[in-house]
Amino acid sequence: MSSRARTAMILVSGAVMLVLILFAVAGLPPFGHYPGPYGDVLNTVAPHERQIPNIVTAVNFDYRGVDTLGEEYILFAAVAGIALVLRQDRKRTKDEPLAPSRTLHTTARTDAVSAFAALAIAVTIAFGAYLGIHASQTPGGGFQGGTILSGVGVLIFFGLGYRAFAKLTRKEPLETVEAIGAGAYAVIGLATLVATGAFLKNALPLGGEGQLFSTGTIGVINLCVLVEVCAGFLLLYLDFAHQTRVEEPEPSQE
Amino acid sequence: MTEQVVQGIALAMTAVVATVVVLAREPKRQIFCFMLYGLVLTLLFAALQAPDVALSELAVGSIAIPFAVLATLVRIENGRR
């Protein structure tokens, strides 16, 4: 198709789709008037049934915990796929010492940059850990905490360079940790299935409301997700960071 | 009332910045627009009383994806040299 034909086609069909979607959303209840009942029922029952103030966390890790299990494995599969696709050249350099690398910065890093990076890393770790652990109390949780913690990798990369990043985060142990994080979630589900007859049904005692680890399975799953997300995103960053090293382009097969 | 004003502004910015991201054809410029878009979405989600989502969008939209794209762009630049 010529690019002009394609543009014409997408303009027409895009316009039609816009009208269709507008036509459809016009049938929704007015903005700001969510009719329920799903969320309202959960807002009512979850605080005392699950002893948890953050209902979003309760939905993510309990009421709709299977969605989150699937989501964790999406991350897991994607990270495996990225490693598969980008590892080609990694194999070659596996046993060689890391070659001097030019990365995003061609200029030498100053001490000021490194110091700033160190500070930022400390703040990020504190913030990420706080978010990750306080899933039941405040907004945030394993996912948010994990992504922000893994941001440390990005900071190390920018502040100290690829070599430091690759040295501080070894790929193989990380892969194992990631697999354990993902697998533990599935295993918790299977264990609760054996214990209670329902997959992911809470089988742990609940503490008093407002305590940090009082939420039974939610707390444990939150931890698994924190580990899996943090390790998964670190691996992802590592694979992409590796690409910034200078290499000869591969010859085309043609 | 202020709530709605904030939402209105965030929604308008969402529509505009999304369009800008799409129309920025040059990947390097586009990725900065995209980071801005991540921030706008974060603002919108916060305004819609979804702090959990806002935090995730901040982490993903302004760090994770831009980092992967930047690394890809650097790699492509290096490959050309």
Add this chain to the structure above:
Amino acid sequence: MIGFLAFAVAAWVFVVGLYGMATSRNLIHLILCLSVTQSSTYVLILEVGYRLGATAPVFSDVLPGVRAVDPVVDALTLTDIVVGATATALLLAFALRVHKKRQTLDPEALRPMQG
């Protein structure tokens, strides 16, 4: 006050992202447009669960029973964001891999097979 326009924004973002994908001349640009299209689904899902003047569904500071927005849409969007991020990263890895072989990212020049 905002009313229908809120939903219209989601519709616009969806379509504009699609337009960007179809007219793209660069796979990385295409991937980011895909992300834009996906973001419209976050916006729409959060909007349908929103309630005017309500608080977030976190009852640490407020008592249960206070008007709160839907927690389910938050959970759905969270899932969606992870899915989007990982799929985007995977596609980027594909684009990178292709570029290594062919030194181009122009979709017109990259045809796996024809006819």
Add this chain to the structure above:
Amino acid sequence: MTPETLAPLAFAVPLAVAALCAAIGPFVPRRVLDALAIATGLFCTVACALLAQAATRGTIVHWFGGWTPRHGIALGIAFTVDPAGGALAAFAAFLSTAALLFAWTYYDESGPPFPVLMLTFMSALIGFFLTGDLFNMFVFFELMGVAAYALTAYRTEDESAVLGAFAFGVLNSVGAFLVLLGIALVYGRTGALNMAQISHALGTHADALIVLAFAFVAAGLLVKAALAPFHFWLADAHAVAPTPLCVLFSGIMVQAGLYAVARVYWSVFSGALGGHEQTLRTVLIVFGLVTAFTGAFMCFGQRHFKRLLAFSTIAHTGILVCAFALLSAHGVAGMIVYVLGHGLTKGGLFMCSGILLNRLGTVDVEQLRGKLSGEWVGIVAIALGALALAGMPPFGTFLGSSLIEHAAEDVGLGWLPWVLLIAAALTGGSVLNALGRMAFGWGPPPDPEAKTPQFESPEANQGDKGFPLMMYACAAFLIVCACAIGLIPRAASAALGAGERFVDRAGQLAIVLKETPGAPLALPPAEPITSSLASGLLAAVLAVAFAALALFAHRLPSGADATKVLETMLKPLRRIHDGVVTDYVAWLAAGTAALGTALAAWMR
């Protein structure tokens, strides 16, 4: 162990094993991982088969987290297993096991990612078939997708594989967004995600929102099902994906998309859209027929054998869409049997193509001309597979076609099966045509002016390693199963019973939300299949005739000219399959716009 606990086991065990494989992968020999994966596949096959068996005594509902509904409101996610869904899940696990067995000798070395991703993919398929929650379905759709993109690009040194994976990923992602758009609309209206609950809340009257929500969800799922014009990614991805994976892609993943459309229609929308059956039927049949013939014509004369098979899958998607479009329990029954018969056949054929690639280093029909002489097992398997694709008795596809035929007569569309028969015969004929060239060197030589297409490098293991017993055994076993499935006594009536249960919206509502116990499956009498023997045989004869025409028409007076005319007519169709991903996106948008407009305009 109760049947209720089998449902979560079947999808969670492979996930746990996948993580285990990834964790121990670097430290154990490859065969341990392979064996672990195969054992898990067998386990899931048995678990799902038991589940399907138990479901005949009443639909099985598993509430995750033990959150049973309160006053008709679902708090959590439910797996809702009816006999049809259970059987297809078992079939998915079975095919996965076969594919893993095939891969055992297919690859000399495959790293841990292969079993890990295969297990994840299988788990997603199983969950997709069993879930009774709309958003959960989306999650499994995406999980299946991500694992599938990564597996498609498995041979990363081949850039066309990576490009195929890219187009696959982009198109399926947009499909997922369309599904999500529909879910958001439905959720905004009903505040529910459980299918039965949504269906109850939607009532029996359709407005624009409901019609368009269905249109978006259906369009998104049909991207996976490769309905024209959403089908472009399929031919690119299937031609380049690793062969063991093609077995799953063409055998069950594509059909899973269509199953989901049927599931969503019957479990969610059938109450509200019931008054517009005629319109919906017409629209879907138009799309189905376009797909069937696009696939069939593109299939005919393909040089790349795997791509040929991929286009045949598209043609069969069209046939299946027409079966669903009958919107009756019998149509669903025919569709499910056809999915099983076709999946086994196509799986066997893809395995044969893999063996060719493995032993002879190419799947280009012209390069293989006359080179198949020693491979008698392969020749017989491909020939039988081709006839099964056409729908010859007693293959499973024949039983399916026969059920579809009766279902079509019931709604006054007696002509439809005859049209579909031509499409099926064309795909069978294409395979026979290719086989005639490869095995016996028949047919006109290729046009010397046409440039030789660049085809893939062999996947693995190339070279003479003796008779590939394991691989041929897998392929032959699938073809034999495709035949056996058509011979099971009372298979037709079991399928009809499963179809009745599948479309029973009120019954499902009572079981899911009110927890009334289910009733055993009734087995309605099926029409004797002898009544369709004639059409089945006709299809086989037509397939042979098409192949003969393609192979020998040039010897007839003016035969060569006729071939040229046909070629010219097919040129525009070939040209739109141009491999440009942006074109595919434009087609996707156009298709969604067309589907949505057609439904919205006529359903008022």
